[in-house]
Amino acid sequence: MDLIFIQMLNGLASASSLFLVASGLSIIFGVTRVVNFAHGSFYMLGAYIAWTLVTRFGPASPLGFWGGVILAALLVGVIGVLVEVLLLRRIYHAPELFQLLATFGVVLMVQDIALAVWGPQDLLGPRAPGFRSFLTIFGNRFPTYELFLICLGPIVLGALWLLFNRTRWGTLVRAATLDREMVGALGVNQRMLFTSVFFLGACLAGLGGALQLPREAVNLHMDLSIIAEAFVVVVVGGLGSVTGAYLAAVIIGVMHAFGILIFPKITLVLVFLIMAVVLVVRPHGLMGRKPSGPQHGPAVKEPLLSPATREVKMLGAAALAVLLVAPALLGAYGVSLLTELVILTLFAASLHFIMGPGGLASFGHAAYFGLGAYGAALAAKWLAAPMLAGMVVAPIFAGIAGVIFGWFCVRLSGVYLAMLTLAFAQIAWSVAFQWVELTGGDNGILGVWPAQWASGKVVYYYLALILCTAAVLALRAVIFAPFGYALRAGRDSPVRAEAIGLNVTRINWAAFIVAAVAAGIAGGLYAYFKGSVFPTYMAIPKSVDALLMVLLGGVQTVTGPIVGAFAFVWMQDWLVRAVAEYWRLVLGAAIVVIVLAFPQGLVGSLVAWRERRGDADAAEPVAEGAR
Amino acid sequence: MSEPVVLQAEGLAKAFGGVKAVDGVSFKVEAGRLLALIGPNGAGKTTCFNMLNGQLKPDAGRVTLGGRDITGLAPREVWALGVGRTFQITATFASMTVRENVQMALLSHHGQAWRLFGRAREAHMSEANRLLEQVGMLAQAERACGVLAYGDLKRVELAVALANAPKLLLMDEPTAGMAPRERIALMELTARIAREQGIAVLFTEHDMDVVFAHADRIIVLDRGRLIADGKAEDVRANPAVQAVYLGAGSTFGAH
Numbered sequence: 001m002d003l004i005f006i007q008m009l010n011g012l013a014s015a016s017s018l019f020l021v022a023s024g025l026s027i028i029f030g031v032t033r034v035v036n037f038a039h040g041s042f043y044m045l046g047a048y049i050a051w052t053l054v055t056r057f058g059p060a061s062p063l064g065f066w067g068g069v070i071l072a073a074l075l076v077g078v079i080g081v082l083v084e085v086l087l088l089r090r091i092y093h094a095p096e097l098f099q100l101l102a103t104f105g106v107v108l109m110v111q112d113i114a115l116a117v118w119g120p121q122d123l124l125g126p127r128a129p130g131f132r133s134f135l136t137i138f139g140n141r142f143p144t145y146e147l148f149l150i151c152l153g154p155i156v157l158g159a160l161w162l163l164f165n166r167t168r169w170g171t172l173v174r175a176a177t178l179d180r181e182m183v184g185a186l187g188v189n190q191r192m193l194f195t196s197v198f199f200l201g202a203c204l205a206g207l208g209g210a211l212q213l214p215r216e217a218v219n220l221h222m223d224l225s226i227i228a229e230a231f232v233v234v235v236v237g238g239l240g241s242v243t244g245a246y247l248a249a250v251i252i253g254v255m256h257a258f259g260i261l262i263f264p265k266i267t268l269v270l271v272f273l274i275m276a277v278v279l280v281v282r283p284h285g286l287m288g289r290k291p292s293g294p295q296h297g298p299a300v301k302e303p304l305l306s307p308a309t310r311e312v313k314m315l316g317a318a319a320l321a322v323l324l325v326a327p328a329l330l331g332a333y334g335v336s337l338l339t340e341l342v343i344l345t346l347f348a349a350s351l352h353f354i355m356g357p358g359g360l361a362s363f364g365h366a367a368y369f370g371l372g373a374y375g376a377a378l379a380a381k382w383l384a385a386p387m388l389a390g391m392v393v394a395p396i397f398a399g400i401a402g403v404i405f406g407w408f409c410v411r412l413s414g415v416y417l418a419m420l421t422l423a424f425a426q427i428a429w430s431v432a433f434q435w436v437e438l439t440g441g442d443n444g445i446l447g448v449w450p451a452q453w454a455s456g457k458v459v460y461y462y463l464a465l466i467l468c469t470a471a472v473l474a475l476r477a478v479i480f481a482p483f484g485y486a487l488r489a490g491r492d493s494p495v496r497a498e499a500i501g502l503n504v505t506r507i508n509w510a511a512f513i514v515a516a517v518a519a520g521i522a523g524g525l526y527a528y529f530k531g532s533v534f535p536t537y538m539a540i541p542k543s544v545d546a547l548l549m550v551l552l553g554g555v556q557t558v559t560g561p562i563v564g565a566f567a568f569v570w571m572q573d574w575l576v577r578a579v580a581e582y583w584r585l586v587l588g589a590a591i592v593v594i595v596l597a598f599p600q601g602l603v604g605s606l607v608a609w610r611e612r613r614g615d616a617d618a619a620e621p622v623a624e625g626a627r
Numbered sequence: 628m629s630e631p632v633v634l635q636a637e638g639l640a641k642a643f644g645g646v647k648a649v650d651g652v653s654f655k656v657e658a659g660r661l662l663a664l665i666g667p668n669g670a671g672k673t674t675c676f677n678m679l680n681g682q683l684k685p686d687a688g689r690v691t692l693g694g695r696d697i698t699g700l701a702p703r704e705v706w707a708l709g710v711g712r713t714f715q716i717t718a719t720f721a722s723m724t725v726r727e728n729v730q731m732a733l734l735s736h737h738g739q740a741w742r743l744f745g746r747a748r749e750a751h752m753s754e755a756n757r758l759l760e761q762v763g764m765l766a767q768a769e770r771a772c773g774v775l776a777y778g779d780l781k782r783v784e785l786a787v788a789l790a791n792a793p794k795l796l797l798m799d800e801p802t803a804g805m806a807p808r809e810r811i812a813l814m815e816l817t818a819r820i821a822r823e824q825g826i827a828v829l830f831t832e833h834d835m836d837v838v839f840a841h842a843d844r845i846i847v848l849d850r851g852r853l854i855a856d857g858k859a860e861d862v863r864a865n866p867a868v869q870a871v872y873l874g875a876g877s878t879f880g881a882h
Contacts, residue, residue, distance in 0.1 A: 303773070304723070304771040305723075307746075481743050481745055481746065482739050482742040482745065483743050485723070485727065485731050486735070491722075492719075492721050492722055492723070493718040493721075495718050496719060497720075499702055500703075500706060501703045502735055556722075
């Protein structure tokens with residue numbers, strides 16, 4: 001009984017920080033409709049900056065510690081304002097996915113900046129003055145600092161409530177959350193409002209990070225681990241609801257604490273189950289409401305999707321011919337780079353399948369790639385399965401995950417879907433990371449070697465080329481088949497699709513599974529190509545790689561992801577060699593620039609540019625009274 | 628007046644909170660006839676409409692299609708039983724051509740929407756062309772729906788709605804947002820197709836010229852209740868309808 005009580009308190013204490021981050025995320029989303037991926041970075045920066053300030057001011061004095069913590073939160077707020085003014089302000093009207101991607105660019109940049117400033121080692125923070133003692137509860141020692149954190153959650157919740165309900169500024173924020181066009185029409189300075197909201201949200205994240213100082217070592221992984229949890233909290237609590245964020249943070253914090261006590265392996269599954277139950281019962285979260293009014297920014301106008309013209313087909317055949325003869329001209333390094341490229345092309349094409357025609361923007365597609373790789377590796381390790389058997393297991397493994405995760409994901413849309421897919425990927429990653437007995441944890445599974453006949457680099461390249469080309473062509477064929485049209489119909493106009501008898505949810509689910517299976521094939525090939533698998537195959541950066549490839553090439557064309565994969569692999573290879581140490585910084589900056597410069601991707605921009613150059617069809621008389 | 632009854636609504640009711648949006652409404656539509664559902668804003672037209680096509684579940688009452696109870700079925704199930712519909716704000720697939728829009732509906736009608744292989748754009752060509760011909764859109768079959776003029780879009784929607792050879796067409800403000808001349812043309816087209824093929828048509832409409840020119844019968848809703856049901860001239864002469872539309876002074880302020 002007493003142990004349960006203590007764990008309860010532990011859970012509540014960790015819920016507070018989570019709440020601070022999630023509420024900031026929620027508030028920013030409510031007003032700006034931007035899901036700020038960089039929110040985890042604000043949290044991490046809060047911790048790092050607080051560490052520096054507190055050690056400089058003197059951690060022993062209350063003023064030094066608390067002054068440092070508060071100043072750190074305010075500084076992070078200022079950083080948030082900089083990000084808003086320099087970047088987000090320019091892309092408020094871009095599609096949601098581009099906003100997510102741009103803020104992910106910020107995540108990458110912050111990671112390298114933090115690495116440069118504070119170094120790679122974990123930094124241990126001081127204890128908080130005034131809260132160094134322990135309280136004895138049921139014979140257990142419980143740190144008073146934890147008690148302080150438990151109280152802080154409701155205090156901040158109350159303060160936010162007062163701010164939103166008792167001040168003019170808060171009223172404006174609530175109004176903007178409901179209808180920002182209307183608030184603008186009433187003469188409110190939207191820019192100031194957005195910037196100030198961003199300041200508040202970033203401050204909260206910074207405060208959450210700074211307050212972790214006495215609890216855990218500051219490290220470079222804080223950003224992504226907290227953002228995934230914050231996404232879960234926000235999805236469970238309801239996007240835009242601060243009270244919901246608190247409720248969800250408490251539920252998840254407490255579940256975590258109990259899970260670790262009872263059966264550590266099942267903790268994440270518990271979190272997943274809670275999320276699943278909540279989303280089935282209340283698709284918009286515990287306290288969330290179905291968003292009213294226009295949810296998306298001005299939608300990107302979907303161009304016609306037509307099958308490849310003769311020239312594109314010739315181009316494709318020529319590219320394939322080049323790929324076929326390339327090994328004769330390249331060295332070992334070149335062949336291995338090409339193998340990777342071919343596999344990643346399938347990975348990108350599988351994501352494009354649901355993202356383009358399906359309009360389902362997955363932010364966690366690496367889960368299926370990684371599960372495919374793990375499927376093959378686990379079969380090799382535990383069942384001593386030969387390569388071909390492993391390559392069959394891979395898509396099945398990924399497909400099963402697609403069936404389960406997809407069932408939940410296709411019930412949501414837009415940013416909710418992006419966050420949920422990300423959360424699922426993070427869960428898959430954690431299982432691979434934590435279930436050491438099965439997966440080897442961080443050390444991965446080694447010795448996943450191809451069969452004797454395929455062990456040569458060139459032979460394996462041809463194997464990958466054949467399988468991936470076949471799979472990519474099959475995906476293409478499906479896009480132009482009735483099923484692909486039905487999928488696109490559901491994206492273009494769900495009401496019309498239902499009105500002609502299409503079950504949009506079920507079609508999307510099937511597409512999700514197809515994409516997972518295709519990604520699984522790529523993952524299986526990748527496992528045997530590398531000879532080993534690691535949890536990083538499912539990590540967030542891998543999902544972002546896939547997104548980058550698709551967006552680089554352009555979502556709206558079928559050829560896009562292929563071009564995007566080539567551009568991406570080439571760019572990454574070049575980056576790693578050219579700016580080895582700070583490649584993340586450069587990649588992050590590149591993402592930001594791409595989002596700002598080519599909102600339609602490379603192929604998409606090319607198509608748009610060709611259309612602008614003298615297509616008479618573009619100059620249509622606008623319908624009278626069209627809405 | 629001996630045409631078979633296609634759609635029958637009996638005692639439909641729906642309340643939102645304490646507001647009775649639709650309160651005990653009954654009517655029927657016969658094959659080949661056009662029934663107009665009119666009434667001032669907030670009268671409950673759209674609520675009534677959405678209960679017929681399955682988007683809303685009625686609190687009470689029954690909807691039957693050709694004698695079969697369809698109350699509370701999902702929109703796609705209602706469609707499968709032979710109901711086509713058009714929307715107040717056109718809903719078409721913008722990334723497809725005009726013909727592909729119709730082909731999509733045809734594929735679904737023939738139960739082929741789940742096929743993974745085969746080219747969708749070559750499916751049911753002649754049937755699609757026939758439907759487009761019927762609404763006068765064949766010349767524009769290759770154009771993208773996203774670039775069409777609004778009146779043309781409405782006609783594409785009509786072709787899509789006709790793709791499952793419906794017994795009943797539900798048209799929610801079919802001429803909203805169109806120029807006056809186009810309105811008359813579209814409703815003339817609808818009326819002709821309905822009579823030729825024996826399709827029952829139920830439409831809501833704000834434009835009284837359209838209503839009086841084409842409706843065989845008119846029903847009038849006001850604050851959730853049916854206040855009139857009859858031929859154009861009877862409804863026009865009905866004092867209750869006049870009060871609702873022209874204002875009786877005591878019940879409606881001047882606006």
